[in-house]
Amino acid sequence: MGSWQGYLDAHRDGAIEDLVDFLRIPSISALPQHADDVITAANWVAERLAQAGMEHTAVMPTGGHPVVYADWLHAEDAPTIMIYGHFDVQPVDPVNEWEHPPFEPTIEGDRVYARGASDDKGNLLAPILALEAMLTSEGALPVNVKCLFEGQEEIGSPQLGTFVEAHASLLACDAILNADAGQFSATQPAMGMALRGLCGVQIDVDGPNSDLHSGSYGGAVQNPIHALVDLLDAMRDEDGRVLVEGFYDDVLPLTPKDRRDIAAVPWDEQTYMDDLGVDALWGESGFTPRERAWARPTLEINGITGGFQGEGTKTVLPRTASCKITCRLVSDQDGEKIIEAITSFVQAHCPPGVRATVTSFGSGAKPYHVPNDLPVVQTLAGVLCEMYGREPFYTRSGGSIGTCAILLDVLGAYTISFGFGLPDERYHAPNEFYRLSSFFRGQTAYCMALETLAQ
């Protein structure tokens, strides 16, 4: 261990105070009324990086939510490592299900509860504190470091690709460590080797020009809710295989090795079901639940609304109904092609008497896959092995981080997951939390990783 560990140990209380400060900022990127809060979070991150000793700290415009950049480039002949994370967070609804207000961080034992605690503020702050520890205790970093922290990850990083292209030389690097990531468990490391892509649409079904009395008109006129239900049900078969024409055209089949790698990761179906409180899993036949969640595409309704929403009943035939859908994509699916396929499907299957409109939310992330034999993968696996006393599992994530594919395309550098969230931390859901033990482990791990990558 370097002298940085002493620094980290001595500054634990301050680190927690910093984390709590950071979590108080309601930086919800999806909601326009929180745009200023995302800027506040960006400024907070930039100031914390400067305080840590990083240089050229800047909040940079993107056309949407900003990016925070910083670097330290004085390690001659050493590689240049980029650290990536995001300071925006998911919306908080249903807010009445939170036990503590989502932006009033609450510490209970080893846990800090707040929106964004695990995804990704805790994981983003850990490497900043690692950089401070090394710069303060040793006066230098063992490698060149660039930080790229963004504020639009939770809405699919719509402007990040353009930003990275416009600043390709500023951002040039040899490898990227992704702090928006997690480990298999508190005792078992893992390296995430793949991410699913993402695209999204909204479907609006419009019927009569006014809400109608369901007694006067019911039976004669198409009900937009029923029409939407009909359209949506036609999109998947009874075990969840997507029936949208062309949906699977570009999906690379899982190889026997892919399936062995996935199966090698221990997983208990009953525990998984018990944790979720469901009595059965469900999905596309011919694949294990793990394969379905990690390596198969989905078409998921994220929200649906139409007609009367209050208490009791209202005998209305509503004039409109709508839903939001996102698809998780795998190599080599293309989000824009999938959105076109959904649009064509909706137009072809729209029931009579209503009009259906598909609005694209764009293709937020390409699917992404890291080759297992990449040298930086082997190096980081060694760090994890030293920290945990075990070889990491090589896992996948069903989630989407569009930046990985963008950075590979533009900078030619692979992004390797290196974060310390744990799977039960309710990211994207009420009562999200992060473990303080993971927070401290992450600080140590980043110091070790930068030392090892220098060799």
Place this chain on the structure above:
Amino acid sequence: MGSWQGYLDAHRDGAIEDLVDFLRIPSISALPQHADDVITAANWVAERLAQAGMEHTAVMPTGGHPVVYADWLHAEDAPTIMIYGHFDVQPVDPVNEWEHPPFEPTIEGDRVYARGASDDKGNLLAPILALEAMLTSEGALPVNVKCLFEGQEEIGSPQLGTFVEAHASLLACDAILNADAGQFSATQPAMGMALRGLCGVQIDVDGPNSDLHSGSYGGAVQNPIHALVDLLDAMRDEDGRVLVEGFYDDVLPLTPKDRRDIAAVPWDEQTYMDDLGVDALWGESGFTPRERAWARPTLEINGITGGFQGEGTKTVLPRTASCKITCRLVSDQDGEKIIEAITSFVQAHCPPGVRATVTSFGSGAKPYHVPNDLPVVQTLAGVLCEMYGREPFYTRSGGSIGTCAILLDVLGAYTISFGFGLPDERYHAPNEFYRLSSFFRGQTAYCMALETLAQ
């Protein structure tokens, strides 16, 4: 014409002021926070009846929203006529679609815009003003009159049956005129001979114990929105025939005479579609649109909700989704049996990995049908013929007024529709209005009807 017409003509301005006052009360029976407003409306009606010269005016408890009673029983050897109406109104959402606030009545030409203007406050106030005109100008009514005005019609009159049973002698009468009704057009009278029944349920589909990240879990876990969509789509075939087992068991087939009566009422499909802004009608095959809306049962989703409702996207697999359904029923369907059938269907067809719960809103109204050859029907038809210069059409309504069947069961008296709303007045929808010309015509018609019924 009696001297009452002079009184009505002289008090037109006051009648409009009364109507506007009445419409200002937001007496929404479906919403608990408006319960006091329903009481305010009851008191308003009771005071107006007393002012009109009616006796034994009372706001009577029901266990739910109150009933207003009044009578005038000094016409010896004359029949006793009850007048029925309701002073509660529908909810107002989507409130942003109203051009004027729903409880700030706005007069534009012949129209007064407000929630409840047509359904049923304008139609209820007309007979009160008719009673006042006769009592003031002639000092007596030609028949005995009892008024029964209720405050829970829009939620299916849950306590009215018990109330009527408990007060059967107070309410005893020979026939009932129902002011919650309308005419075919401004120039063509009609008598409504049938109403559909009503029953309602809510279906809740619960999946995992927390909202889930759609990337981490999507594909492996049943999504409650998809499960609800699957359940709902299974309930009807592609042309809207209900597939819930047993749904049609007690439906009396339409006779050739029924179908001739319905077809005799002129109706232009293209105009109907143009008015609604739809390019096709839709529903159960083998029946005309008019038959489907008037004389066939329906299963209609009135509202659906689940998951993310905000702007943009949220990549969530929500833990719950729900919908509200009402069914319109025809003779001899029984609402409780239909609710049982829906409950059994939901349990039998619930997809794996979620739990579905059906909550009954009860059976709000029995289907109802008036025999065409009833003497009171012929008498009132004569009044309408005199007023409009045309024989009335014998129509049906697809809507539901539970009271008609209750009053027939308990009092042995048929309820005959005698109201002056017109079909385009957007009852149950934003921008509801009533015509002042209908309001004055209703006052005259009630005076004529009471005179004729005395003979």
